[in-house]
Amino acid sequence: MDTDQGGGILYPTRLPSFHRLPAPEPVAHLVRWFWIPRWRLAPGRTSRQGVLTFPASNLTVEPDGVAISGPTTRISHRDLVGEGWAVGALLRPAGVAALGVTPSELVDTEAPWEAPGLLLSVTDAMAGPDEDAARDRAVTAWTNWLLATAAEPTEAALTANRLEDVVREDRDLVRVEQLAERLHLSVRSIQRLADRFIGVPPLAIIRRYRLQEAAQHLREDPGATVAQIAATLGYADHAHLTSDFRRVLGLTPRDYRSDARRGGEPTSPRES
Template identity: 50%
Template sequence: MRDTRGVLYPARLPEFHRLPPAAAARDLAVWFWIPEWSIEPGRSSRQEIVGYPALNLVVENGEVSLSGATTRGSHRDLTGTGWAVGALLRPAAVAALVDEPAALVDSAQPVDAPALADAVSAVMASGEGHRERGVAVFSEWLARRVGPLDDGARQANALVDVLMGEGAADSVEEAATRLAVSTRTLQRIAHRHVGVSPAAMIRRRRLQEAAEQLRIDPAADLAALAADLGYADHAHLSRDFRRVLGIAPRTYRAASSAQS
């Protein structure tokens, strides 16, 4: 699976895979992402991301960390040789890992999970099939850590499905109507299980889709694209791009085309 939505310049990626979770973690992770890289000495590879509104649990260099949802684009410069195995978490997994996900927005914290770090590290060094086995042991650990899901966790998953999935809602009010809850309840669920507001999740989805469409179709009309994605107008799309990524859509389109 090589879905690169959220990655601003896929041509720069090292070897990169997105794999589905094992059955035990199907309600706990959207997917697992695994980059592997070997960069020549003295060089680096910059990876620029407009992340999903979700938390990520990551094993890298023998350690485990939990990173929160982001409000802006981010980047990382890869050097040397390495790998990471990360789980893009579904909201149902969050309560077992952090009490206040809003406190992790745009930041990360270490997680005391040496058994997970050791198990994933051993598998990643084991040769053929290491990615699939890494996902399997990570999924099993996550399922044990979270335990049985309650109704609140399942409702939180449904919230993200409505806001980020196929045929996603275009407004907070529409999402609340689909889930048969009040907008206040929607806000509370998002705060407890994601850390950002439903409106912020909708904005991030639109921005990711806009960036993806500009990569796929460099000739796309920006005004038409803005209308298709629910922006008020072309200027609204441009403001969102500049606020989060620091560049205009036209600039991003030109840079993306040059690197494809």
């Protein structure tokens, strides 16, 4: 199952309920996975979710509508209250193109998306007491909508999928020149693909994946030093990793590790 369950979630213990389900084969070139949180919080309680999102766009269904969100350049937060659910699709580059999305126009942005059929079918699917069955029905509803709606992918879109795969899978890849060599393309071609199908520069894509991996190491491997994690992920030294962390998350790797051990309660006001 290719869902990277821990990837991108900065404080997993804060999550009331969260599942990632792989995209069925007929739409696996369009969607990496479907992500489905569901929450029921006591009156007056708020659950803040911090996410270092994948360098990609998401199309999300909630009871009150559908929204498209582009790639982000920084940590994002959402405060959950009351009761609710969402069913989101992490779009692959070919999925972005197949839906007619221009991701570079949606960086750090969320906008409404008109898809009344998708909204109705997913809302119906999420009804009922059996949450496992509801999730499966929601993925089926999503899949049927995509098969009826999405355009056929172009060769360029599928090449952009391969670009994403290489960055995601090769932890030794830290420079755009390496990516271009792996795909047998020029650096300029890589830049054009990233802009057209993902929305952010290729170096930003590489750094986001490495930064997600660093956060997961910091949470799950308490014996590893920041310098060791930096070396594992191809950073020149721990100072470069610390700089990336501070720029995107607003805190150092050591502070993040301390916060994660405390269940996500920040040790200073910077996250509030």
